[in-house]
Amino acid sequence: MAKKVVRYHLVRHKWPDEIEAEKKIKKRRILTVAACIVFFIGGFLSNNVWSKSTSATSDEDFKKFFDIYQTMSTNFYFGKDKDDLKDTLISGAINGMVDAGGDPHTMYLEPTQSKSFTSSMEGSFVGIGVSYFEQSKGVFIISKVYKDSPAQEAGLMSGDQIYAIKGKPVKDLTIDEVADMIKGDTGSKIEIEIVRENKHIKKTVERRKVNDSVLSSVNGEVGILEIDSYAETTGEEVKAHLEDLKKAGCKRLVIDMRDNSGGYLTAVQDVASYLMGPDKLIFKEDDKNGKVTDYKTKDVEQYTFDKLVVLVNDGTASAAEVLTAALKQQMNATVVGVKTYGKGTVQIPVTFSDGSMFKYTVGEWITPNGDKINEVGIEPDVEVKLDPALTLGAPKLDEDEVYKPDSVSLAAKSVQTYLKFLGYPVDRTDEYFSIASGEALKQYQKKMGMEANGNIDSKVITSLLSSISQEWNAHLDQYDTQMKKAVEIANG
Known part of the structure; x- marks a missing residue:
């Protein structure tokens, strides 16, 4: 079985939040509509034509906005302390308007963020x-x-x-x-x-x-297909991997979509088509006017397996949930792992001439059986949890942030859980950092060549994460209980 990496669930990382510095944006943006604008399924993109629509907003409303902008840019006292005040005001106004909708998946992306996102989806x-x-x-x-x-x-x-x-x-x-x-x-x-x-x-x-979206390996007669995202090339990559798995004699298939947060709808359709056969309903889309559109598989070569198992976790979202539900409801696939994230809305992207992007929610998708999963998720048929050390978040500590034994912190919960996983004699795994756990930490620090003071700091957490990864990779068959159960069910 191919080795995997430990999956850190520190926070739900939304890539725009990785960028801390504010980027300049132009005051005036000219909307650029490509010949084939792509739309998002669950936060990502798919090919479909987007038609620009306009709404009549009174000149008085815009006058109020520009009056406030002009006053802030010329008379605001604290403006003297702001670099690029005018750009900052415009950026703030755009984000404020977007945030006012109350939808976490409707967002404005500045040029650098937009470029990073688009690049990440190329496959x-x-x-x-x-x-x-x-x-x-x-x-x-x-x-x-x-x-x-x-x-x-x-x-x-x-x-x-x-x-x-x-x-x-x-x-x-x-x-x-x-x-x-x-x-x-x-x-x-x-x-x-x-x-x-x-x-x-x-x-x-x-x-x-x-190529970073698809991996595969063989375990006896079971093929393991790991899909990390639904990027531009995912469909053709999956087809190539399915060919290889069939040539290797695989009769059953495990599809690992843990931490797959979505992708192109066209890629989802391709993958579903290879596994489900032609003219099968994948999902439905419900728009704001109540119009429901069916999305079905294409007429392409189908790769059949005696048993399908889908492996998911709480990082499985949007497009990955689309395929999970379709295979479960249309192909009787067994879903293993823990409940999925629950991202069931559809977004459209609008790209501006400066490279920035605005994406907004236009609908909600529905499973073949008529279920809505937004903020609900998909429950597994067989629930299997990994060791808490492999899924527990690691807190971000400042360089000078230190926690000594006999203190309470979120960091204590993580560190004590990590130490227990690595075999050190901690006496608890909650937010209280006990004296006994401090002694266990000293043992770890001594083994790592660190100052054995028993204190929690950022260096300790970084080292523990590294140790957990080494242990995970060295004993993957032991610790990946979710994959073990998925293969067992496939063989059953």
Whole structure:
């Protein structure tokens, strides 16, 4: 079975929130409508034509807005303390208007955010083949290393901390600046210094094209198909992997969509078509006027299996939930894991000439059986939970934030849970950091070559996350109880 990375559920990471610095935006934006505007299913994109509609808003309303804007930009006392006051006011007005709708999935994305999002949905990229997140300020942790990627070949692993790139420490960089340093031309090499369990290691990695949305492996007669997202190339990638699994003699299939937060509707239709056959209902879309549109599979080659099992968790959302429900209700697939996220709304994107984007909700999707899953999710047929250490959030601590034994904090819950998973003698796993747990932490710190003071800080949490990843990867068959159950059901 192919190894996976530990899945950190620190918070529900919405990529726009990764960007801390405010970006300049132009005061005036000219709406750009492409020949084929794409629309989002559950927060992502699919091909469909979008027609611009206008609403009559009185000149008086706009006059009030511009009067306030003009007054703020010329007479506001604290304006003298603001860089680029006019751009800041416009950005604030746009976000305020968007937020006033009360819909978390209707949002305005500034140019850098829009570019990052669009790039993430292309399905392939030139890089080294890792995903990472900012665990605390300036501390970047690799959360996933893609199979057959340059990063995997170089020996990078999930849980590694990116410490320096090309000899430059990254502690003062933003997550986008780190990405810019990692990117480069195909064939070029980059030196990355990582920290693994408190040890510094340097790796030289060659950049090349990486496909990041689909992986597969074989377990006896069971094929394992892992779909991370529904990107532009996912449909054709899934077809290629299904061909390989069939050639390998796989009669049953496990589709792993844990932490798959969505993708292109066209990709979902392609994947569903390969598994369900032609003219099968995938989902329905209900718009604001009550019009319901059916979306069905295409007439393409179908890959049949004796048993289908779908693996999900609380990070399985939107388009991934579409396929989960369709396979469950139309193909009698067994769903294993924990309840899905529950993202069942449809968004349309509008792109502006400066590269920014506005996406807004236009409808809600419904399962083939008529169920709405928005803010509800999909319950598994067989519930299987991973060890709490593998799903519990790691708090972000400031560099000078420290918790000593006999104190109460969210960090204590995480650290004590991590220590228990690693076999250290903690006496509790709640928010109270006990004296006994402090002694257990000292044992861990001593083993890692750290100062054995028994205190919780950001370095301790980073090291523990690395240790958990090492343990997970070394004993995957033992700890991935969800996959184990899915394969068992497939074989049954």
